[in-house]
Amino acid sequence: MSSRTPSPARRPQGRPNAGRIASHLAVMGAVAVVMGVLIACLAIPFAGLVGVAAKDVSKGMVNLPESLEAKDLSQKTRIYDVNGNLIASLYDQNRINVPLTSISRPMVKSIVAIEDYRFYDHGALDLKGTLRAFVTNQANGGSVQGGSSITQQMVKQTLLYQAESDEERKAATEETYARKIRELRYAIAFEKNHSKDWILERYLNIAYFGDGAFGVQAAAKHFFSKNASKLNLLESATLAGLVKNPVGYDPIDNPDRAESRRNVVLDRLAQLGVVTEKKAERLKGVPLEETLKVTDAANGCQQSQAPFFCDYVRNYLLKDPVLGDTPKERLRTLNNGGLKIYTTIDLDMQKAADQSVAAHVYQTDQAIGGLAMVEPGTGDVRALAQSRPMGQDKAAGETAINYTVPKKYGAANGFQAGSTFKVFVLATAINQGIPLSTTINSPQEMHIDDEEFENCDGPYAGDGMGWDVKNSTGFGSYDLYSGTQNSVNTFFAQLEVETGMCEPLQLAKDMGVKVPLAQKVPSWILGVSDSNPLEMAQAYATFAARGLHCDPRPVTKVLDSQNQPLKEYSTQCEQVMPGATADAVNDILRGVMEPGGFGQNLAIDKPSAGKTGTTTSGRSVWFVGYTPAISAAAMIAGADAQGQWLELGGQSVGGQIIYEASGSGYAGPIWGDAMAAISAKLPSEDFQAPPGDEIAGVLTLVPEVTGQSVEAATAAIENAGFTVVDGGQVNSEVGEGLVASTSPVAGTSLSSGDTVTIYTSTGYVPPPPKGNGGKGKGKGGGRGNR
Structure with missing residues (x-):
């Protein structure tokens, strides 16, 4: 034996040399x-x-702070529908923080056993483990690895998570004793200021478990499709084994290594007496693949059940200072704040909208179809659908632009809305006391001079050429019913002469439709201004709500990561016309849906009303219709993959060639099919009949209550037959707590039961901004409403 050559793995016996x-x-x-x-x-x-x-x-x-601030961990934000169903998640890191009490005991025991089994017995430093690792490292050439307690690991993860520069990230991961000493300094502070349970809880929430899962709750959901509180011993051993090397032990990409590592954890649990060796051996025999139930965590709006509604909600909140002072701060809060966002979307309505739009306009068509649904009386947005799905592949018909909402929320300029704008003149005429039976002779075409139209500050001063207007739907004598139901252009041009331009334009604005200054010309009533389905749906919802206009509301409330209210989003509603006026408009527009009307083939089994819209160029067609419970606007516009507008005539849309574009023929079926699909969940409520031909004769004036107490003002308004709503506080010179103003203002004519909003005074008026001498272009300043 003594003559045998020593193995390379064994040193020769004898005296150690000087080097050793x-x-x-x-x-x-x-x-x-x-x-x-x-x-x-x-x-x-x-x-x-x-x-x-x-x-x-x-x-x-000396230069290190005594302690390390443990900033809140990023958590994914979740978006819910009106019934509390999850529809989307937004995150930079897939993490859901959970308290230690919501993590199963097997998981807690497994992570402590494999990472730091004496965690509850030592302080910030495990002396045994550190000495053992130190000697081992020196013997292996001076590497700096191992020996860290859970507290030290948590410190390292915290430093890495909170690093804001490459230099800080490098310092948090470098393999040096300086880093170890720094971590120990902070670990000591954590042990002094926090309980062991707090430290372990943060560690389990900050640790990376691989495949995009940060924290034990996200890992449990991802790998096993269950909450961390439900993890059994086998699943816990798997997750506990991942933190050492989340990539190398990834159960999806490296299942053999993951199973081997899991078994190491089970052996450790047996060695420590947490489980019997017999049980550990039995569990080790279970193949890893039999325990996995992988669920990918969707991220972003594109993977949502309602991509464009989700995108609308996202952009809506990014403009709200409650999430931060700057857009960057708001984006960070939205993606990392662990918010719970409760929205107004109804998935039944969204499904109906999606299916109808997809059936009538294909995603690769040279056209864009869209549909929006809004609830009257609240402004709650129930559905947004468009034909081009969310994505970057233009050749496949995908787009990142949301065509269903205003530009500030979706980046699209919108589309000319055609004759759907005529209702603003119609409602103004009724409000001014023009009888519904008023007859106007309406020729096929006619010329009207500019000065015939009255503007807010006198006769309209155009280019002197006047307006040459002609019909596409016939000619003859029409009253307000037949002129509207047949959408006669020369009838409405002459009706606008009677109403003037100022009041209809103001009413459109009050109903949420803004006409640009350059387009405030007599022909604006033919819908020459760009609009979008959401804007038109919420405008027509005003008629359904008997003159109560409500701003679109996609969100009802936002909770922070602690489930505390961050903001409640109340309805923002104002009475913009008497209920009797809206009743008369409803009575007229329901005729569109009855036999002989343009929308007779679109009628559903509930009372409904509507208006068609077709642009002169034939580039877009519309149908806006509503019941007392829901308002919906459907639109089709010609556009190529690059977004260049095209005429619809000659295009193949939804599998059929359009020979003559019309709102009732093409946009109308989108509305009709979607509404038919949801009609069963709509109430059988009917519109209220108008009080008579002379609508203005049944109106009552809003009383003057400025300066009164809220109680006295409420009594006076209710005695006049109106409903009172609290609008909150406004800055005013009126005494604090007294009524500062009402909306509509005193002297406005309304119908019985209409809503009057009371605003109470703060008793304070802020001083004007310094530096401009009070001559800035604030409200009422600038060029004015010309």
Whole structure:
């Protein structure tokens, strides 16, 4: 045996050489130095080592803060529908924080067993583990690895998570004793200021478990499709094994290594007496693949059940200062704040809208179809659908633009809305007391001089050419019923002469439709201004709500990561016309849906009303219709993949060639099919009949209550037959707590039961801004409403 050549794995027996002696002495010296630093320079709360305390501070640690601020961990934001169903998640890191009490005991035992089994017995530093790792590292060439307690690991993860620069990220991961000492300094502070349970909870929430899952709750959901509170021993051992090397032990990409690592954890649990060896062996025999139930965590609006509604909600909130002072801060809060966003979308209505739009306009057509649904009386947005799906592949018909909402929320300019604008003149005429039976002779075409139209400050001063207007739907004598139901252009041009331009334009604005200054010309009533389905749906919802206009509301409330209210989004509604006026409009527009009307083939089994719209160029067609419970606007516009507008005539849309574009023929069926699909969930409520031919004769004036107490003002308004709503506080010179104003203002004619909003005074008027001498272009300043 003595003549045998020694194995490379074994050293020859005999006296150690001088090199080995020097190496061991160096290790022992280094251990002594480190222990001297640790014991003499740091306040280490070793359990059982009474009397060990710090008397001096190491020079290398003088510049370090005494403690590390543990900032809140990023969490994914979740968006819910009107019934509380999850429709989308937004996140930079897939994480859902959970308290330690919501993590199963097997998971807690597994992570402690494999990462730091004496966690609850030692302080910030595991002396045994550190010395063992130190000696091992020296013997292996001076590497700096292992030996870290869970507290130290949590510190490292926190430093890495909170790093804001490449330099800070490098410092958080470098393999040096300087980093170890820094981590220990902070670990000591955490142990001093927090309980062991707090530290373990943060560790389990900050740790990365691989495949995009941050924190144990996200990992449990991703790998096992269950909450962390429901993890069993086998699943817990799997997850506990991942934190050492989340990529190398990834159960999806490296199942064999993941299973082997899981079994190491089970062996450790048996060694510590947490489970019996027999049970550990039995569990080790279960194939990893039989335990996995992988669920990918959707991220962003594109993977949502309602991509464009989700996108609308996202952009809506990004403009709200409650999420932050700057767009960057608001985006960070939205993606990392762990918010719970409760919205107004109804998935039944969304499904009906999606299916109808997709059936009538294909995604690769040279056209865009869209539909929006809004609830009258609240403004709640129930559905948004468009024919081009969300994505970047233009060749496949995808787009990142939301064509169903205003530009500030979706980046699209909108589309000319055609004759759907005529209702603003119709409602104004009724409000002015023009009888519904008023007959106007309406020729096929006619010329009207500019000065015939009255503007807000006198006769309209156009280019002197006047307006040459002609019909596409016939000619003859029409009253307000037949002129509207047949959408006669020359009838409405002459009706606009009677009403003037000022009041109809103001009513359109009050109903949420803004006409640009350059387009405030007599022909605006033919819909020459760009609009979008959401804007038109909420405008027509005003008629359904008997003159109560409500701003579109996609969100009802937002909760923070602690489930505390961040903001409640109340309805924003104002009475913009008498209920009797809206009743008359409803009575006229329901005729569109009856036999002989343009929308007779679109009628559903509930009372409904509507209006068609077709642009002169034939580039877009519309149908806006409503019941007392829901208002919906459907639109089709010609457009190529690059967004260049095209005429619809000659295009193949939804599998059929359009020879003559019309709102009732093409946009109308989108509305009709979607509404038919949801009609069963709509109430059988009917419109209220108008009081008579002379609508203005049944109106009552809003009383003057400014300066009164809220109680007295409420009584006066209710005695006049109106409904009172609290509008909150406004700055005013009126005494604090007294009524500052009402909307509509005193003297406005309304119908019985209409809504009057009371605003109470703060008793304070802020001083004007300094530096402009009070001459800025605030409200009422600038060029005015010309």
